[in-house]
Amino acid sequence: MAEPGPILELENVTKRYDAPAGGGDVPPVLAGISLTLRAGESLAIVGPSGSGKSTLLNIMGTLDRPTSGRVLLDGQDLAALGDEALAAIRNRRIGFVFQLHHLLPQCTALENVLVPTLAGAATAPAGEMQDRAQQLLERVGLGERLAYRPGQLSGGERQRVAVARALINRPALLLADEPTGSLDRAASEHLASLLAELNREQGVTLVVVTHSTALAAKMARGLELRDGSLRPHEEQPA
Ligand SMILES: Nc1ncnc2c1ncn2[C@@H]1O[C@H](COP(=O)(O)OP(=O)(O)OP(=O)(O)O)[C@@H](O)[C@H]1O
């Protein structure tokens, strides 16, 4: 069988922010990043605080545009698209999990998972989406918590709701920025295993930004961002 094609390609991507008023010249955060992600791959990105990991993830997720260079999703150059077209593609193809889960406090776990289905064109009837949301919550171990609100869930449980929500529209690409950042060790390991399993089971391409070596080790590939460039991440001896 042929190798799966690239889902995401970055070609010589740079990102430069202007210094706040009065600041001097700042070096670019991303100084020419090239990267190819194949469908079904899993990738960990590590690097010191402030090295540009979130900036890079936001560019991968079409939430931000590079200063120069090209980003291709499914072979399509994103620079050619306006904000509305970009938002439609993002909603259909990409799921996000953030460090702080951003769940709606007044909604139940089930309603939170369904939020991304409310924007844009529905891909399936509401009843089907409801069933899928329930199945996803069961898959992340929260089948008994469908009617709980975020305030009634633990940190790890909330983060698992966020994972289910990110998967509701069957994204091809799942981007997670420090998904275990606010969790204790046991909850982190549980979430890390879950993400790795979902990558294998659902064939979703996974990019995880993390400080956790345990989470990074569960991804097939590891890269380190430093001084604006990506290099292979050498595993730390345990
Ligand atoms: N809107 C902005 N304007 C100016 N500078 C910015 C802006 N956003 C980010 N930066 C700068 O870009 C650099 C990289 O930020 P980024 O959030 O990508 O780092 P990070 O690697 O995700 O760090 P952390 O591990 O702490 O989350 C930082 O030095 C930050 O000050």
Ligand SMILES: [Mg+2]
């Ligand atoms: Mg960050």
